[in-house]
Amino acid sequence: MTTGTIIAVIGAGLAAILAGIGSILGVQMCGKAAAGVTSEQPELFGKLLVLQILPGTQGLYGFLVAVLVMIQLGLLGGNAVELSTGAGWAFFGACMPIAINGLISAYFQAKVATSAIMMTAKQPESSGKGITMSVLVETYAILSLIVSILLIFGLPVA
Amino acid sequence: MIVPMKKAHLVVLKEDKEKLLKSLQRYGELMITSTSDDSPSTTQEDNMLNRTNQSLKLLTKYREKKPLFGDYNVVEYNDFINKKEESLKLVDEVEEAEVTINNLTNDNKSLQEEIKSLLPWKSLEVKPCELSLSKMAVMHCGYLESRYIEAFTRLMEEYNNIYHIYDKSKMGFAIYFINYYEEDSEIIERLRSFNYSEATFPQTDKYIKDYLDDLNKKLEDNNLIIKENQDKLLEYSKSITDVQILNDQYLNDKVIKEVKYQRTDETIYIEGWVRSDRVERFEKSIQKATDIYDLELTDPSSDDVVPTFTKNKRFITPFESITDMFSKPQSDEIDPNPAMAIWYWILFGMMMADAGYGLLMMIGVIVLKKLLKPVGKAANLYNIILYSSITTIIWGILFGSYFGFTIPGVWFWFSPMEEPIMMLIVSVAIGGAHIITGLIIKAISNFKDKQYLDILSDQLSWILILCGIAMFFIKSLQFVGIVSAIVGVALIILFHGRKKKGVIGKFAFGVLGLYDITSYMSDLLSYSRIMALALSSASVAMVMNQLASMVQGGVFGTLFSILIYIVGHVFNLVLGLLSAYVHDSRLQYIEFFGKFFEGGGVDFRPLTIQSKYINVIKDEQKEI
Numbered sequence: 001m002t003t004g005t006i007i008a009v010i011g012a013g014l015a016a017i018l019a020g021i022g023s024i025l026g027v028q029m030c031g032k033a034a035a036g037v038t039s040e041q042p043e044l045f046g047k048l049l050v051l052q053i054l055p056g057t058q059g060l061y062g063f064l065v066a067v068l069v070m071i072q073l074g075l076l077g078g079n080a081v082e083l084s085t086g087a088g089w090a091f092f093g094a095c096m097p098i099a100i101n102g103l104i105s106a107y108f109q110a111k112v113a114t115s116a117i118m119m120t121a122k123q124p125e126s127s128g129k130g131i132t133m134s135v136l137v138e139t140y141a142i143l144s145l146i147v148s149i150l151l152i153f154g155l156p157v158a
Numbered sequence: 159m160i161v162p163m164k165k166a167h168l169v170v171l172k173e174d175k176e177k178l179l180k181s182l183q184r185y186g187e188l189m190i191t192s193t194s195d196d197s198p199s200t201t202q203e204d205n206m207l208n209r210t211n212q213s214l215k216l217l218t219k220y221r222e223k224k225p226l227f228g229d230y231n232v233v234e235y236n237d238f239i240n241k242k243e244e245s246l247k248l249v250d251e252v253e254e255a256e257v258t259i260n261n262l263t264n265d266n267k268s269l270q271e272e273i274k275s276l277l278p279w280k281s282l283e284v285k286p287c288e289l290s291l292s293k294m295a296v297m298h299c300g301y302l303e304s305r306y307i308e309a310f311t312r313l314m315e316e317y318n319n320i321y322h323i324y325d326k327s328k329m330g331f332a333i334y335f336i337n338y339y340e341e342d343s344e345i346i347e348r349l350r351s352f353n354y355s356e357a358t359f360p361q362t363d364k365y366i367k368d369y370l371d372d373l374n375k376k377l378e379d380n381n382l383i384i385k386e387n388q389d390k391l392l393e394y395s396k397s398i399t400d401v402q403i404l405n406d407q408y409l410n411d412k413v414i415k416e417v418k419y420q421r422t423d424e425t426i427y428i429e430g431w432v433r434s435d436r437v438e439r440f441e442k443s444i445q446k447a448t449d450i451y452d453l454e455l456t457d458p459s460s461d462d463v464v465p466t467f468t469k470n471k472r473f474i475t476p477f478e479s480i481t482d483m484f485s486k487p488q489s490d491e492i493d494p495n496p497a498m499a500i501w502y503w504i505l506f507g508m509m510m511a512d513a514g515y516g517l518l519m520m521i522g523v524i525v526l527k528k529l530l531k532p533v534g535k536a537a538n539l540y541n542i543i544l545y546s547s548i549t550t551i552i553w554g555i556l557f558g559s560y561f562g563f564t565i566p567g568v569w570f571w572f573s574p575m576e577e578p579i580m581m582l583i584v585s586v587a588i589g590g591a592h593i594i595t596g597l598i599i600k601a602i603s604n605f606k607d608k609q610y611l612d613i614l615s616d617q618l619s620w621i622l623i624l625c626g627i628a629m630f631f632i633k634s635l636q637f638v639g640i641v642s643a644i645v646g647v648a649l650i651i652l653f654h655g656r657k658k659k660g661v662i663g664k665f666a667f668g669v670l671g672l673y674d675i676t677s678y679m680s681d682l683l684s685y686s687r688i689m690a691l692a693l694s695s696a697s698v699a700m701v702m703n704q705l706a707s708m709v710q711g712g713v714f715g716t717l718f719s720i721l722i723y724i725v726g727h728v729f730n731l732v733l734g735l736l737s738a739y740v741h742d743s744r745l746q747y748i749e750f751f752g753k754f755f756e757g758g759g760v761d762f763r764p765l766t767i768q769s770k771y772i773n774v775i776k777d778e779q780k781e782i
Contacts, residue, residue, distance in 0.1 A: 050736065057737060064694045067701050076704055128483025128743070135744045142687045146582070149693060153578050 004088025011092030019062025019102025026055025026110030186766030485757030507549020516550030562699025589685025596753030615653030622646030702726030
């Protein structure tokens with residue numbers, strides 16, 4: 001295995017790890033708030049669950065990027081590509097948008113979602129507005145995801 | 159379509175009030191808006207609601223067979239309107255049983271405490287009431303920690319006293335000793351240094367042993383009665399439906415009592431809104447209650463807050479709940495639902511984009527609808543997913559995606575996994591069409607308001623620019639595209655500043671209008687999320703397939719791979735559904751509604767029968 005492949009694998013790992021950490025933090029923050037509300041208003045469970053899971057998507061995006069790198073480099077099939085060091089760093093860079101923005105956006109989306117959970121507790125009918133507000137934050141994770149995907153598909157493998 | 163409203167002014171005799179309100183509630187056509195000065199007391203209803211809720215909570219606990227998918231109660235209207243005597247009695251009986259059980263349980267707790275404290279003394283040979291009878295001697299019962307027992311024995315030997323050491327308890331050994339009267343205070347003083355404490359006994363003329371037997375007997379009796387009452391509750395819990403209906407009945411009594419109206423000595427006056435297409439039905443609902451009434455229907459005036467009721471084709475109706483989550487349309491604007499529904503439907507399918515998943519969605523929803531029989535908002539959600547499963551299948555076939563496997567079968571267009579750039583272009587192009595639809599709706603509304611210049615400067619111009627940009631990328635239409643974009647830009651420069659004074663002001667503001675291009679660009683880019691969601695769901699599905707194929711081989715391997723297929727795809731499907739639901743809504747709310755929708759309307763909420771436990775109230779007469 002070449003140094004380039006190792007660097008690319010570290011990048012893929014970071015995408016899954018960092019975006020995953022963001023989602024872990026986010027989902028637990030929202031989960032705590034939602035559990036508190038559910039104790040008083042159990043009938044809101046369904047609505048709160050949607051809000052709680054919103055910051056969870058970033059982790060999935062990170063996972064997705066990591067898997068795409070694995071596919072691109074043939075790490076899943078067994079015929080791993082020998083990457084040059086430069087190409088390895090290029091893949092590393094391609095993983096960074098979702099790794100970093102996934103982490104940050106999940107954390108801050110969770111803050112909005114937590115407030116939305118509080119809002120839903122007081123006015124259950126406005127949960128849709130709360131969802132929309134939280135999803136606005138996720139836009140930037142999605143943009144980063146697109147950049148990462150386009151780079152991974154676009155980078156030369158040989 | 160937004161149904162126009164009529165304002166109803168209704169006067170009836172005071173004695174007909176109850177009957178009228180019941181009838182209005184039964185047919186559910188009038189949204190009452192009148193105010194009143196006196197606030198009616200609903201203490202009795204609240205009290206009964208509390209009681210029935212409490213009983214329901216208890217009965218649910220004792221219920222043996224809980225229905226897997228919740229209760230499904232169908233009640234005839236005539237049964238609903240009259241409270242059953244037995245149901246009321248049932249609540250009384252449930253409460254009685256509960257009180258008995260609670261009292262006896264508390265009783266048992268103190269009995270057990272007492273038994274525990276007396277147990278060490280069970281072989282005491284003196285009756286508690288005889289302890290203080292002797293004149294020459296003082297009898298003592300008390301506790302002493304085990305480390306002082308030896309010292310105590312020595313002390314007793316020293317004074318030559320009679321003593322006895324019984325069982326150990328939480329407070330130490332139970333000790334019994336007899337002192338001579340003269341020596342008593344001296345011995346007790348010495349024992350104090352050993353942390354000696356006196357025991358207290360109930361005043362009884364029985365031996366402790368017999369007394370304990372009595373207590374145990376009582377405990378057993380209590381347990382028997384508790385068991386008896388629990389059996390009763392078990393029996394009662396079979397008629398839980400009766401209590402559920404009773405709860406709903408009181409809920410509706412409360413709703414009726416809370417209706418506000420103005421009154422004179424002989425008449426009452428009710429004001430409210432009626433759908434203009436249901437006026438006849440509304441009047442019939444009054445006639446069912448009384449012949450003596452005065453009804454006047456007027457058109458809303460400009461300072462009325464008119465409620466909104468949207469009436470659409472069966473396909474559109476479920477999607478109304480998506481709009482309502484954002485905001486009800488105002489009563490005088492164009493109903494966004496028909497256009498929104500179709501776009502929501504298309505975009506949802508594009509985000510899921512897997513024929514296999516579409517099929518799963520369809521089957522899953524049909525099965526769940528059969529089992530759960532959802533009504534209201536829940537039913538809408540099921541129908542949205544059911545309808546969207548069709549577009550999911552169509553897009554899945556176009557993209558050749560079947561459970562994550564790429565199969566270029568019939569109608570194959572391209573595979574997003576292999577041509578992500580193409581997918582990005584398609585997503586943004588679809589987004590452009592979506593935005594243009596929004597602009598067209600705004601143009602129609604401006605046309606109705608006779609704001610023709612607004613159409614030129616704010617809608618037509620941007621439609622031309624967006625179409626122009628799109629055509630620019632198609633070789634044969636490049637020239638048309640450039641011309642169309644230039645016309646659009648010219649329209650903005652010419653008309654955007656029309657409300658400003660002076661030629662320079664008009665021109666400067668017109669040029670400034672071009673700055674909106676940034677918001678249109680970011681709107682368009684926002685549609686790239688379609689590509690992201692479609693790709694992420696497709697690649698997770700692919701990964702699951704790959705994982706499953708890696709473990710195949712042998713019986714174990716095959717079973718394990720089937721497990722991975724099922725769990726992996728269901729997980730991916732559920733997450734995909736949630737993402738599609740959330741992001742599709744966002745595209746409608748921000749990108750689409752932002753172009754034309756005002757919202758902020760009030761929901762049309764007529765006086766109707768509320769139900770918490772009853773799913774369907776059968777009422778043949780209702781369809782007049």
